[in-house]
Amino acid sequence: MHEVSICQSIMNTIQAEFEADQLPNIREIHLKVGILSCVQPQILEHMFKYMTIDSPFKDAVLYTENVDVLAECENCSQSFKVKNYQFICPECNTPTSKIIEGKELEIYKIILEEPAYAKVDQ
Amino acid sequence: MQKLTNKPVGTLKVHDVSLNLLKANDFVAEVIRDEMKTKNILLINLVSSPGSGKTALLEETIKILKDRVNIAVLVGDLETERDAIRIRKHGIQALQIVTGGTCHLEAQMIKQAMPSIDLTGIDILFIENVGNLVCPASYDLGEDLRVTLISCTEGDDKPKKYPSMFLTTDIMLITKSDLLPYVPFSIDAVIKDAHEVNSKIENYVLSSLKGEGMDEWCKFLVRQLNLKRKEVLTDAI
Numbered sequence: 561m562h563e564v565s566i567c568q569s570i571m572n573t574i575q576a577e578f579e580a581d582q583l584p585n586i587r588e589i590h591l592k593v594g595i596l597s598c599v600q601p602q603i604l605e606h607m608f609k610y611m612t613i614d615s616p617f618k619d620a621v622l623y624t625e626n627v628d629v630l631a632e633c634e635n636c637s638q639s640f641k642v643k644n645y646q647f648i649c650p651e652c653n654t655p656t657s658k659i660i661e662g663k664e665l666e667i668y669k670i671i672l673e674e675p676a677y678a679k680v681d682q
Numbered sequence: 683m684q685k686l687t688n689k690p691v692g693t694l695k696v697h698d699v700s701l702n703l704l705k706a707n708d709f710v711a712e713v714i715r716d717e718m719k720t721k722n723i724l725l726i727n728l729v730s731s732p733g734s735g736k737t738a739l740l741e742e743t744i745k746i747l748k749d750r751v752n753i754a755v756l757v758g759d760l761e762t763e764r765d766a767i768r769i770r771k772h773g774i775q776a777l778q779i780v781t782g783g784t785c786h787l788e789a790q791m792i793k794q795a796m797p798s799i800d801l802t803g804i805d806i807l808f809i810e811n812v813g814n815l816v817c818p819a820s821y822d823l824g825e826d827l828r829v830t831l832i833s834c835t836e837g838d839d840k841p842k843k844y845p846s847m848f849l850t851t852d853i854m855l856i857t858k859s860d861l862l863p864y865v866p867f868s869i870d871a872v873i874k875d876a877h878e879v880n881s882k883i884e885n886y887v888l889s890s891l892k893g894e895g896m897d898e899w900c901k902f903l904v905r906q907l908n909l910k911r912k913e914v915l916t917d918a919i
Contacts, residue, residue: 562785562817569703577701587694591703596846598816645845646878655881659849665820667701673692 563604566665567611570622573667582672583616590669594627594662601626629662707821710789714824717796719917724806724903724910727823729847730831731840732813735857737765738890739831740808744772746900751907752803756795757810758787765810775799786817789824805907815844826910833858834867841875848879853886855899860889 570589578586589608593601601624608622629642633649634656640649642662648655702708718725728736737757744753755776757765766778777799779791792809801807809825811818830851832840835858841848848854854876856869869887876883886902888895 562820565784565786565788565817566703569706572706573701573703577699585692596849598820598846645842647849647880648878655877657849657880657882665703667699667703670697670699672695672697674695675692 563599563607564611566599566604567608570608570667571612571615571617574617574670578670580616584619585672585674586617586620586670587673588623588669588671589620589667590623590625590671592627592664592666592668593624594664595629596659596662597665599665627661627664630660631656631662632658632660634658704820704822707789710793711822711824714789714792714796718807718824718826719914721801721804722911722914723801723804724827724907725809725823725825726806726903727809727811727818727825727828728831729811729815729818729828729851730813730833731815731836734813734831734833734836735890736810736813736831737768739855739857739888740769740810741772742890742893742896743900743903744769744774746896747806747903748772748774751805751904753806753808754799754801754804755808755810756792756799758791758812760784760812781812785812785814786821787811787823788821792823806903815840815847819844819846819850827852827906829853829855831855831857832872834862834865838867838869838872839875841872841879845879848876848883851876851880851883853902854883856885856887858889858891859887859894860892 593599605622605624612618612620630639631642631647632639633652633654635654636649636652638649638651639660647657730736740755747753753774755769755774756779757776758779758781759765760781760783763778766776769776777795779787779795787809809823828851830847832854834856856872873885886895886899888899
């Protein structure tokens with residue numbers, strides 16, 4: 561059920577950022593989904609389609625991009641990809657809680673279509 | 683005669699943005715955090731799978747601390763008021779938040795519930811989250827401490843299965859310790875896994891039913907309460 565809340569947040573967040581008359585012109589919404597956000601991107605994309613049927617977002621498509629977990633060692637400052645949820649530096653074996661990437665739930669790109677006005681030929 | 687040329691082309695304009703979807707929640711969480719600081723209240727978010735013993739832990743904690751510490755409870759469930767009724771029997775304020783299907787509590791729900799509870803003189807406010815080790819992990823409720831319960835009947839492999847929760851956990855409580863002799867549960871294994879995810883997690887082993895470990899847990903709560911008061915005092919100077 562978590563994905564429903566997230567879909568609602570996507571709509572609320574964009575509504576706060578754009579003018580109401582711009583909303584129906586949104587064609588693409590691109591979202592970064594960190595592995596640690598506990599959100600399943602495919603379910604989210606699918607759910608967005610259905611939740612927006614009767615909304616100004618009906619012509620918008622949600623695209624998601626997975627973000628792996630990247631941490632930084634608090635001792636040697638080495639950044640490393642976290643595998644198997646071991647937040648331990650592979651270089652110096654120090655545990656770390658510094659997460660650089662992987663928690664994202666962030667809209668990073670929105671594509672709007674600006675309507676071409678119908679021209680009248682003589 | 684006029685001829686209309688409706689060209690199906692518009693201009694596609696790309697907007698590079700950076701909109702955090704949890705921004706609204708985090709904003710409300712900060713408001714709650716500030717309010718708790720002003721009112722000098724320690725806010726604790728209890729999370730776990732369903733049936734790990736959150737309500738039982740609260741009932742026993744209340745029995746031990748009732749005369750010394752003023753406690754109030756906000757409890758979230760999908761349906762029913764059963765948990766709040768259980769807690770009210772111990773003579774303390776408990777407010778049920780019925781989420782109506784939502785799998786977690788959000789900061790806004792806590793904010794809305796606050797005026798319905800009398801916080802005058804309250805020392806510790808517990809939030810008993812919806813039983814779920816997944817979704818509540820993402821929602822900051824403005825708490826001072828996030829306490830995660832694992833009952834030994836659930837198995838010792840939880841921290842690696844639900845890493846997001848353990849990444850944001852301050853205290854891990856291993857509950858139902860009276861059942862340890864009967865189930866294949868290794869305390870060492872669960873602590874090792876939890877520390878691989880988050881090396882800062884502190885842990886306690888206890889049984890709400892038999893009372894084992896409850897004193898240490900209650901002493902810990904009182905220590906945290908004193909720490910928070912000192913912090914508030916220091917900030918005020």
